[in-house]
Amino acid sequence: MTPGSAPSDDALLVLFANGDGQAAAELTARLGPRAFGTAFRVLGNRAEAEDVTQEAMVRLWRIAPDWEQGKAKVSTWLYRVVMNLCIDLKRRQRGGHVDLDAVPEPEDPARSAAETLQERARWDALQGALMQLPERQRQAVVLRHIEELSNPEIAGVMDISVEAVESLTARGKRALAKALAGRREELGYGNG
């Protein structure tokens, strides 16, 4: 790695496969929060999001020696694993018992204390509305509007066409707007 230029995720993965422990720390810092944030938004549960993130990262470590550079983006691959793990988790919950911890829970106290009540209300409102969406719509909206992935990238993550992504995000956004329509003033957006 040359000074001043950050190595790509690909390069870090190769370094990791060659035994570089610092590469693991760098990849975790880059990709971990994105994986965790996405899982949390999609699942609505911190403990489950942590489990999914840890499992996804383990799969990343294990695939490192076989990773083909330039074939796919590491972040796209990781998003895909996260989404599949979320789907598997929800499928298991529907087939068996539902984890009592799977109820959306508040942020940790230290973070909440630093936020204003209105920011908190907005966060909860968005999360609550997201949880009302069908699973695939929720995934597409989170990837598009919070993770800011392009439609082709989302298509790769979700293994669907770009047109299907556009349809999912459009329908998801309409459903979110409808769910939040009556809360404009409450959330501090006024009537304008």
Add this chain to the structure above:
Amino acid sequence: MAMADTGKDMDLDGLFAQAREERLGLPESLQAAILADAAAVQAEWQAPEPEKPVRGGFWLQLRQAVGGWPALGGLAAASAAGLWIGFTGPEFLPDPLDLVTASAEVETVPYDNFDLAVLLAEDFE
């Protein structure tokens, strides 16, 4: 896709923007667990492959200890010969004592050469 189709979309865009700004950090315990997993995976790659245990039970181990099928064949043949001799007796084999005495006689014959015997007889005369 138009980002501001309606006034309601503007609310959504604001919420999305706030969600992006407040992106969740990785909890410390989760970060530690991820890095521990990474170290464990790397350690697996560096560890030497464990020796494969000898499988197949007693007979396979015996065969390997003796030296494989050829050695085991020789051992079986010798064992069968010993067993046969044990049952039938050694009559069909030459008596080792006879062999010893026969060889002694040969060694004690002073003159087994005819020409030499004739010569010696002439000397006595």
